[in-house]
Amino acid sequence: EADIYQTPRYLVIGTGKKITLECSQTMGHDKMYWYQQDPGMELHLIHYSYGVNSTEKGDLSSESTVSRIRTEHFPLTLESARPSHTSQYLCASRMTGYQETQYFGPGTRLLVL
Amino acid sequence: QKEVEQNSGPLSVPEGAIASLNCTYSDRGSQSFFWYRQYSGKSPELIMFIYSNGDKEDGRFTAQLNKASQYVSLLIRDSQPSDSATYLCAANAGGTSYGKLTFGQGTILTVHP
Numbered sequence: 001e002a003d004i005y006q007t008p009r010y011l012v013i014g015t016g017k018k019i020t021l022e023c024s025q026t027m028g029h030d031k032m033y034w035y036q037q038d039p040g041m042e043l044h045l046i047h048y049s050y051g052v053n054s055t056e057k058g059d060l061s062s063e064s065t066v067s068r069i070r071t072e073h074f075p076l077t078l079e080s081a082r083p084s085h086t087s088q089y090l091c092a093s094r095m096t097g098y099q100e101t102q103y104f105g106p107g108t109r110l111l112v113l
Numbered sequence: 114q115k116e117v118e119q120n121s122g123p124l125s126v127p128e129g130a131i132a133s134l135n136c137t138y139s140d141r142g143s144q145s146f147f148w149y150r151q152y153s154g155k156s157p158e159l160i161m162f163i164y165s166n167g168d169k170e171d172g173r174f175t176a177q178l179n180k181a182s183q184y185v186s187l188l189i190r191d192s193q194p195s196d197s198a199t200y201l202c203a204a205n206a207g208g209t210s211y212g213k214l215t216f217g218q219g220t221i222l223t224v225h226p
Contacts (some may be wrong), residue, residue: 019167032211043157043201043216050212090156100145100205102214104156
């Protein structure tokens with residue numbers, strides 16, 4: 001079973017607020033990812049990291065930023081939330097090497113009013 | 114052409130039947146392939162992975178891989194209503210994108226009693 005956690009699970013916030021979505025994993029995985037998914041729609045990769053101090057933008061342009069100061073922690077920040085940021089944000093991790101199975105966290109549902 | 118393409122669906126099968134989900138991929142550098150199940154409003158959960166040509170069985174699930182045809186499939190035997198979900202096919206990207214999974218758009222499966 002995957003040990004990957006996201007907080008908060010649900011967030012309702014007003015336009016212009018700064019928010020940070022937390023993601024932590026206890027499996028020692030080196031690779032971590034953030035995806036954005038609207039209801040009934042495809043997964044879109046917005047950020048990924050191959051290790052500490054390594055971050056890259058994903059396939060879908062996003063106004064969010066990420067950091068990777070510790071292996072287990074990969075937070076995502078929106079400096080000024082807008083209604084267009086309303087979505088589900090999924091964090092995932094995997095370990096370099098054999099099979100490289102990727103596990104997802106439970107997700108954060110964000111609603112920006 | 115999408116890098117990972119799944120049969121469009123939605124797919125509806127009666128309880129007890131075999132559900133067949135198909136996926137093609139364009140990146141010949143892809144080495145491993147994954148099937149995820151995603152219930153509405155939840156995060157994707159891994160069902161199976163496969164990286165060798167042929168079949169791989171796990172309980173009611175069988176994954177099939179044909180690298181020459183760039184084709185991956187998932188068979189679900191004795192389908193149950195609890196199998197009703199969106200099924201995501203993913204390929205481990207090759208080349209310079211190594212380390213990222215490319216997801217298909219998903220196939221919605223409904224198993225009716």
